[in-house]
Amino acid sequence: MSENPCPNCGESLPRDAINVAEGVALCDACGRLSRLSDVAARRRPVQAVLDDPPAGCRVERWGHEIRVRASLRSLKGAVGAAAITLFWNGIVSVFVLLAASGLYRHFIGPPPAWFPGPEEGLKSFGETLFLCVFLIPFVAIGATMIAVLLLTIAGRVEVAIAGVGSSVATGIGWLSYRRRFDADQTTSVALDKSSLKSEDQSTPVIKINANGVIKFGMLLPEERLDWMLVVLQQMLTEPDVDRESLARELMNSRTRRG
Structure with a gap:
């Protein structure tokens, strides 16, 4: 049986690194814990996704907000x-x-x-x-x-991260459906299934659990959905994350790619 890769660094996870009872895996290479659901679902390491954003995806600073954007154009x-x-x-x-x-x-x-x-x-x-x-x-x-x-x-999905004033907006420019949440109360960011089905399969969406549950991203192409999921997980659920530094790093990655 082949070993699963670490979703963070991409190194192989030996069997003894996986704790099925606790539902986690500990990577010896990077020293980070990962949920088994992330190990099973992640096809590309997190850092590889962050370093190579798909076309139509970017992170921007807008005043006191960090905005994570992904285009719906397809x-x-x-x-x-x-x-x-x-x-x-x-x-x-x-x-x-x-x-x-x-x-x-x-x-x-x-x-x-x-x-x-x-x-x-x-x-x-x-x-x-x-x-x-x-x-x-x-x-x-x-x-x-x-x-x-x-x-x-011409649509896009935009997540504005600004503490209690954070929001998720889907639409075209100012004509958007916006839902608010408190970024500091986020407990998880994960893939979920929408109620709508395409070819007898549920369409994947991103689910944010904070001071409420928000699901979004149903129309995002797969690559952009995965990128936004990884960025939001890093921004909202990683312990002791420095959002400002991460935002600068992601903006620099986009500049280098461009």
Whole structure:
């Protein structure tokens, strides 16, 4: 049986370095303890991930905050999202136009010649009203698909670390969904599974346990998700970490790579 590598330095962990009862492994090379779940899941050593950030990932200083950013841009994701969005909304739009034609007819009069809806439309106001209510969840799903498409084109995930004022934001620029947490109360940063499935498999997300639970990063490509996970683990859960020094080191790594 091959030996597992240390998730921190990459050196092989002999069997006697693994304590199954305690759920940890002690690396003789770097002297650091690792959870067995990290040993099993980590394919690249932590330092290798930190030294080689993927394209679209960076750490920045913004006033008193340290901001860890990862882009959601993905050509493959955008093409897939565009195909699904166009297919779904193309079908739903036919029924939306039918409902709009019925509302126009009942409240204003016959639709103008340029109106793209059907000429006859729905005769009964009850039928029109029923169709409007029936379409609400389908239109909501279509709007969500459009939002996902925009995120894969220009979105990003940003974790701002600033003590009690820390936050996780997902969106495009100022138009973001932001959730706040206290970085100093963080107990763990780990991979988790989202409730949504792709090809019968749950999509991985990052979970921060602090003064609440925050899950995010579902749309991040695998490399960027792994990078953000490692950076946040180092920033938020490593004992006695100097965040300022680590941030400078990570910014220098990006400069050297560029």
